[in-house]
Amino acid sequence: MCYIGGSALQKCNGCKNQFRWKELLFSIWKSYSPIECSHCGKRHTISSVSKFIVSFLILVPAVVFGLLIAPEQGLSKPVTFFLIVLMAFVISIFLPLFVKYEYKKGS
């Protein structure tokens, strides 16, 4: 995490303060709530491309698993649902690597 965190994570567009993994992850979990830079206080909102990527990375595996893999394995609906939630959770942990935030003036 230190290795990845040092290079690929989003930085503040104002002061180049590195956002933390936790901040980015919580923002995604709270349905893309804006991130305020802890250093300069500028608000950053997730880019629409990132929203698309996040939805894609969570939905596609969920759909493939739910419609193809689970029925083939004979999994019951509650088990399938649980595994999809678990999968989405695990995938979301890596999402801070893919998302980009933009600083919007006046927001």
Ligand SMILES: [Zn+2]
């Ligand atoms: Zn800043």
